[in-house]
Amino acid sequence: MKDTQREILEWVERTFGPVTTSERALMLAEETGEVCRCVVKTQQGVRPSTRSNLPDELADVGIVLLCFAEYVGIDLETEIKRRFEEAQQREYERDE
Numbered sequence: 001m002k003d004t005q006r007e008i009l010e011w012v013e014r015t016f017g018p019v020t021t022s023e024r025a026l027m028l029a030e031e032t033g034e035v036c037r038c039v040v041k042t043q044q045g046v047r048p049s050t051r052s053n054l055p056d057e058l059a060d061v062g063i064v065l066l067c068f069a070e071y072v073g074i075d076l077e078t079e080i081k082r083r084f085e086e087a088q089q090r091e092y093e094r095d096e
């Protein structure tokens with residue numbers, strides 16, 4: 001995944017020029033909002049064309065997230081594994 005992060009960041013910088021950290025955070029929120037819109041439209045049973053975009057929108061979140069991570073020098077795969085291991089060690093209670 002580290003190679004993919006680097007490839008995406010290089011492409012984005014070549015194609016769009018410099019992007020600030022704040023702009024990257026906003027882009028991530030924007031793409032996440034688009035995922036939410038797909039889910040809402042599916043639950044509402046409206047706009048079939050929007051609903052079918054869920055794979056695209058999830059992929060957009062992944063692209064922006066990987067690019068952001070590379071920009072700030074984070075190996076996202078390593079961090080995800082570390083956080084997942086932490087999550088697996090926690091005790092969770094569920095309401096039954």
Ligand SMILES: [Mg+2]
Pocket residue numbers: 031034056057060061
């Ligand atoms: Mg999108």
